[in-house]
Amino acid sequence: MATHRNIMKALYLVFAALLLGAPTQAQKLDLSPGTEQRIDSLLAIMTLEEKLGQLTVIAFSSEVTGPEGDTIDIRTALSKGHVGGIQNIRGVDRLRPLQEMVVNESRLGIPLIFPSDIIHGSEVVFPIPLAEASSWDLEAIERASRIAATEATAQGITMNFAPMADIARDPRWGRMMEGGGEDPFLTSHITAARVRGYQGDDLSDPSTMVGCVKHFAAYGAAEGGRDYNIVDMSERRLREVYLPPFESAVHAGVGSIMVSFNEINGVPASSNEFLLKDILRDEWGFNGFVIGDYTSVGELVEHGVAEDLSEAAQLAMNAGLDVDLVTQAFLHHIEHLMETGGVSVDRVDEAVRRMLRIKFALGLMDDPYRYLDKAREESTVYRQEYLDIARDMARKSIVLLKNDNNVLPLETTIGKLALVGPFIDNRIDPKGEWAFGGSHYEDIVTMLAGIQGKVSEDTQILYAKGCNTNDDSVEYFDEAMRIADQADVVVVGVGEPISMVGEGHSRTNLDLPGVQLDLLKELRKTGKPIIAILLSGRPLLLDWLEHNVEGIIQAWHLGHESGHAIADVLFGDYNPSGKLTVSFPLSVGQIPVYYSHKTTGRPFQEDLRWCSHYIDSPNTPLYPFGYGLSYSSFEYSEIYLSHSEISPSDTLTATVRIRNAGPYDGSEIVQLYIRDMKGSVTRPVKQLRGFEKIFLRSGEEQEVAFTITVEDLKFYDLNMDYVAEPGRYRVFIGKNSVDVREQLFALR
Numbered sequence: 001m002a003t004h005r006n007i008m009k010a011l012y013l014v015f016a017a018l019l020l021g022a023p024t025q026a027q028k029l030d031l032s033p034g035t036e037q038r039i040d041s042l043l044a045i046m047t048l049e050e051k052l053g054q055l056t057v058i059a060f061s062s063e064v065t066g067p068e069g070d071t072i073d074i075r076t077a078l079s080k081g082h083v084g085g086i087q088n089i090r091g092v093d094r095l096r097p098l099q100e101m102v103v104n105e106s107r108l109g110i111p112l113i114f115p116s117d118i119i120h121g122s123e124v125v126f127p128i129p130l131a132e133a134s135s136w137d138l139e140a141i142e143r144a145s146r147i148a149a150t151e152a153t154a155q156g157i158t159m160n161f162a163p164m165a166d167i168a169r170d171p172r173w174g175r176m177m178e179g180g181g182e183d184p185f186l187t188s189h190i191t192a193a194r195v196r197g198y199q200g201d202d203l204s205d206p207s208t209m210v211g212c213v214k215h216f217a218a219y220g221a222a223e224g225g226r227d228y229n230i231v232d233m234s235e236r237r238l239r240e241v242y243l244p245p246f247e248s249a250v251h252a253g254v255g256s257i258m259v260s261f262n263e264i265n266g267v268p269a270s271s272n273e274f275l276l277k278d279i280l281r282d283e284w285g286f287n288g289f290v291i292g293d294y295t296s297v298g299e300l301v302e303h304g305v306a307e308d309l310s311e312a313a314q315l316a317m318n319a320g321l322d323v324d325l326v327t328q329a330f331l332h333h334i335e336h337l338m339e340t341g342g343v344s345v346d347r348v349d350e351a352v353r354r355m356l357r358i359k360f361a362l363g364l365m366d367d368p369y370r371y372l373d374k375a376r377e378e379s380t381v382y383r384q385e386y387l388d389i390a391r392d393m394a395r396k397s398i399v400l401l402k403n404d405n406n407v408l409p410l411e412t413t414i415g416k417l418a419l420v421g422p423f424i425d426n427r428i429d430p431k432g433e434w435a436f437g438g439s440h441y442e443d444i445v446t447m448l449a450g451i452q453g454k455v456s457e458d459t460q461i462l463y464a465k466g467c468n469t470n471d472d473s474v475e476y477f478d479e480a481m482r483i484a485d486q487a488d489v490v491v492v493g494v495g496e497p498i499s500m501v502g503e504g505h506s507r508t509n510l511d512l513p514g515v516q517l518d519l520l521k522e523l524r525k526t527g528k529p530i531i532a533i534l535l536s537g538r539p540l541l542l543d544w545l546e547h548n549v550e551g552i553i554q555a556w557h558l559g560h561e562s563g564h565a566i567a568d569v570l571f572g573d574y575n576p577s578g579k580l581t582v583s584f585p586l587s588v589g590q591i592p593v594y595y596s597h598k599t600t601g602r603p604f605q606e607d608l609r610w611c612s613h614y615i616d617s618p619n620t621p622l623y624p625f626g627y628g629l630s631y632s633s634f635e636y637s638e639i640y641l642s643h644s645e646i647s648p649s650d651t652l653t654a655t656v657r658i659r660n661a662g663p664y665d666g667s668e669i670v671q672l673y674i675r676d677m678k679g680s681v682t683r684p685v686k687q688l689r690g691f692e693k694i695f696l697r698s699g700e701e702q703e704v705a706f707t708i709t710v711e712d713l714k715f716y717d718l719n720m721d722y723v724a725e726p727g728r729y730r731v732f733i734g735k736n737s738v739d740v741r742e743q744l745f746a747l748r
C-alpha cells in the first residue's frame with residue numbers, strides 16, 4: 001500500500017513545477033500540457049492489467065456492506081486495479097467506501113469514476129425529457145440539467161449517461177421519451193443546453209459532472225420502432241437527421257459519448273469505425289472517450305460479426321471504442337490480442353489517456369473524495385427551491401391540445417368537479433421512466449392532491465378511479481358514471497403507465513391501454529363537459545378524444561410536481577405555452593409521420609388516385625410538430641423580409657409582428673422554417689431553422705426578427721458536400737409547422 005502512495009507522490013513531485021502557475025484543473029477537456037505529461041508518466045508505470053482496468057466500467061448494485069460475495073468480488077477487482085468506474089449507484093455512504101478501497105488498496109490508487117443515468121433529475125424528479133422539450137425553453141432546460149448535476153454530484157456521481165440525443169420519429173419506440181423529439185435542429189439546441197447544464201463552464205467545479213451523449217448513432221431509427229432493432233439508412237439521412245444533435249454536443253464540449261446498441265447498414269455501432277473514427281474523431285475533433293452501451297461490446301457476438309468475446313473486444317477497440325461497459329471484454333481479452341498483434345499498445349494507451357483526461361478534468365486525480373462529502377450531500381439534495389423550479393418546468397412542458405369554446409381554464413369556484421381515471425390518484429406513473437434511486441417518491445404530487453389544493457372551499461371534489469390501466473375490468477365504471485352524473489365538469493386522467501414506456505418497451509398499438517377509452521365513451525354519455533388529461537411518454541392515438549371531448553391537456557410524465565403543474569394549468573394560474581416536438585399520428589399505420597418530409601414526385605392532391613397517399617387515412621398527423629394552444633390567441637402579421645435576394649456573405653432578416661389578441665397574458669413559441677425550392681438532391685418541405693419564445697401581456701404586440709445566413713441553407717448536396725446552393729427559398733414563420741405565413745427569397 002505504501003508503494004502506490006509513493007508512486008503517486010513521486011508523480012506529483014515530478015510535475016509540481018509544471019502545475020505551478022497553471023490552473024490545476026483544465027477547462028472542460030482543454031487540458032493543460034502539464035496534465036498530458038502527468039498522464040504520460042502514469043502510462044509509463046501502469047501495467048497492462050491496470051490500463052485495461054481503466055477501460056472497464058462495471059455495474060455493481062449491492063451495498064458495499066452487503067452480502068459478502070459481492071464485497072469480496074468488488075474488493076478484489078478494485079484492489080487489482082481492474083475497474084475504472086462503477087455505474088448506477090448513488091449516495092456518499094455507498095460510494096465513499098468503494099473509492100477508499102481503490103485509493104488505498106490498489107497499486108496506483110487511480111480514483112473511480114461513478115457514472116449514472118440522471119435522465120430527468122436526481123432526487124428531485126423533473127419532467128421526462130420529451131416533456132421538457134415541449135417547453136422549447138433552452139434556459140429552463142439548462143437550469144433543470146444544472147440542478148440534476150448539483151444534486152447528483154453531491155451524491156457522488158461524476159458522470160452522467162445523458163443527454164440522449166436520438167432523433168425519434170416513431171412513437172412505437174419506447175425511448176422516444178428520453179429525447180427531444182423528431183427535429184434535429186431543436187434537438188441539437190436542447191442537447192447542447194443539457195451538456196452545458198451537466199458540465200457547467202468548468203468540469204473541475206465539484207457541482208459538475210461529465211456528460212455522455214448517447215446513443216451514437218441512429219438508435220431512434222430502429223426498424224419498426226422495435227427497440228434494439230437494425231437500422232438501415234442512407235448516409236445523407238444519417239448526416240442530415242440523426243447526427244446533428246451529436247455534433248452539437250461535441251461542440252458544446254461533451255466529455256464522453258455512448259454508442260448505440262443497433263447496427264447501421266450492417267455494422268454495429270460498437271464496431272463502427274466510420275462513426276467512431278471518421279466522423280467523431282476526424283471530422284468533429286472529439287477528444288473525450290467513447291463508451292459502449294450496457295454489454296454492447298459483447299453483443300457483437302449476437303450481431304454475428306464476432307466469433308467470441310475476444311474478437312468482439314478486438315473489433316470494438318480497433319474501431320475506436322475506448323471503454324467497455326459491463327462485459328469486461330477488454331479486461332479479459334486485450335492482453336492476449338496484443339500478444340498476437342490484434343490490438344496495438346498505442347491504441348490501448350490512447351483509450352486509457354482519454355479516460356484519465358476526464359478523471360484529471362474532474363479533479364479526481366488530485367482529490368478522489370471531492371464528490372464524496374456527506375455534509376454537502378445533506379445540504380444540497382432535495383431542496384424546496386429545486387422543487388419550485390421543477391414545478392415551473394412541469395408547467396412549461398404541458399401542451400394544450402384542445403380547448404373547445406374556451407372550456408378551460410376552469411373556475412376554482414366550480415361547484416362539483418368529478419375526477420375520474422387511473423392517473424388521478426396516482427403517484428407512480430407521473431414520476432416517469434428513468435427516475436430511480438430517489439427516496440422521496442412518496443412526495444410526488446398527484447393530480448388529485450394538486451386539484452384539491454387549488455379549488456375553493458365550497459367546491460366538491462368527487463373521485464373515482466374508473467378502471468385500471470392493465471386489465472379489461474369494467475367493474476368500476478358504474479361508480480365513475482355516478483359521480484360524473486352529479487358533476488359540472490368531468491376531468492379524466494388517462495394515459496400510459498411507466499411500465500409501457502422507455503427502454504425495451506416498444507408498442508405496436510398506441511391506444512390508451514386497457515379499457516380507458518371505453519370508460520371515456522361511457523362518460524361521454526353523461527353529456528357533461530370532459531377534460532382529458534393525458535399522461536404518457538410518447539404520442540398516443542387521440543383521434544376519438546379530439547372529436548369527443550371538450551378539452552385535452554398533454555401532461556406527459558411530469559415528475560415530482562406533476563399534480564401542482566396540472567392544476568396550475570387547469571385553473572389558469574399558468575397559461576399553457578408548450579408546443580409538441582413530435583407529430584401525433586392519427587394511426588399507427590401512418591408511422592413514421594413527421595413534418596420535415598419530402599414532396600415525392602406525386603405530392604398529395606385531394607381526390608387524386610395517382611398521388612402519394614393512403615386510401616383510408618390522410619397523410620397528415622392529428623397534431624403537427626410545433627402545435628400547442630394557449631388560453632390566449634396570438635395573431636401574426638405577414639412576414640417582412642429585409643432583402644428578396646442575398647449573396648452567400650449576406651444576412652437576411654425575416655420579421656413578423658405578433659399580437660396577443662386574447663384575454664390572458666401568455667407565452668408564444670414563434671417558429672421559423674425554411675424550404676429549399678430546388679436542390680441537386682430532393683429537399684424537405686420544411687426545416688426548422690429558428691424559434692423564439694416570447695411573453696406578451698394581453699393586448700400587447702411585439703416584433704420578432706430572425707436572422708438567416710447561408711449556414712441555415714446548407715445541406716449535403718449530390719456529392720455529399722455540405723453547401724448552400726443558389727436558387728429560391730421559402731421562409732415560413734408561424735405558430736406551428738402547419739399554421740404559417742410565408743415569403744420567398746433567393747440566394748445568388
Ligand code: BGC
Binds near residue numbers: 087161293294503
Ligand atoms: C441504456 C443506456 C444506459 C445504460 C446504463 C442501457 O441499457 O441503453 O441508455 O445509459 O443502460 O444504465
